[in-house]
Amino acid sequence: MTLNEQHSSEWFTRAQAAIPGGVNSPVRAYGSVGGVPPFLASGKGAFVTDVDGNEYLDMVCGWGPMLLGHGHPEVIGAVQEAVSRGLSFGASSTVEVELAEEIARRVEPIEQVRLVSTGTEATMTAIRLARGYTGRDLVVKFAGCYHGHSDGLLAAAGSGLATLALPGSAGVPEAITSQTIVVPYNDLDAVRAVFAEHPGKVAAVITEAAPANMGIVEPDAGFNRSLAEIVHEHGALLICDEVLTGFRTGPAGWWGEEQSGRTLGGPEVSGGWTADIYTFGKVIGGGMPVAALGSTREIMAKLAPQGPVYQAGTLSGNPIAVTAGLATMRLADAGVYEAVDVAANSIAGMVCSAFDEVGLAYSMQRVGNLFSFAFGDGEALGWTGANGGPRNEAEVKNQETWRYPAFFHAMLEGGVSLPPSAFEAWFCSAEHGDRAMERMEAALPAAARAAAA
């Protein structure tokens, strides 16, 4: 079968004239897999349909938010009702309070929540707050962890272990990234070295609760707990970025999964640790622009208007967006997480079987219901992760990425839309049921053969 992509192709040509690269976020351009990105017209449950009428099983799920699947009737109903009352007031509305309460109810260390519109804003504000609270400037981040596109977090590793970072994008001044230190993920000694070299200077260490933006990289057993200990020993704050994992991997995010000790075939975890600031996005907006940061009352008191750390937003807490998020969060009960876990287990298992069938060397990384695959023989490629997969960004880069475009396009032909990059997590929703499994099963054999070729 060859996909009919006539209309998508025409729209992509038109888009490239009107919008840089034809897209409003780079990965959508299909740069690393090639071909024409489908322009999507609608979504229902686990499936999306493009402007040529092709229907795909959706393994992107809006890059995370669509935990309940597309077009959940109760979410849509709540939004429609809210729309009828007005789109934006620039003043407080009751749903904002309810969403803040819901987040704090689920993540125990959080006492107060500030709502913003994007994950980028949430992490940017978290860093400003950490600096304002500690009176220190330096921030430590892990290579390969993504925290949005604010200048200071678009930092690339310098040449040494604990050196100040270099700009990770054109247009980012060195004067800004020189306040960020980038260290390899899963490397606690590197974190210790930073604190030793910069005593009393580090405001915060920011980490993804579990990295999911270089594919999945599993935290070493006890990594987050030891990290929290080191950070706190030196009077700095730990920022746990749950924009992607928050309320997706479980009812209290990946932090909650670690506290409950649920491994689901992923890494060994240990609870008993607390971050100082948590950031959220994606699921808390249910597909609309809502993000948040949460912390203790004491730390949050530093934020304006109470404290001296400025933060604001015309659309912060927008009533329509927050209504979608609140409805999603209220519907995301134990049954939903179980359905997502079951779907993730089945799909991950099917993909592994298909790869095994054709004798392809690969590794699957997984944190709860999020997973990804890296092609290649881990031993030969020098992967040192606990599961035999890559343990940090340098190891992640060392994989047979050239197999992914063929695999991706064969899946697309088979009616399955995967993330258009080998370095992204796969997402399931609670609607990934029997029809999704049938579609996956039918598409996989040819795609596995294409990957192995």
Ligand code: PLP
């Ligand atoms: N933090 C993490 C862990 C993310 O995965 C992302 C986006 O993918 C962000 C922050 C930035 O969020 P946004 O794209 O909403 O600005």
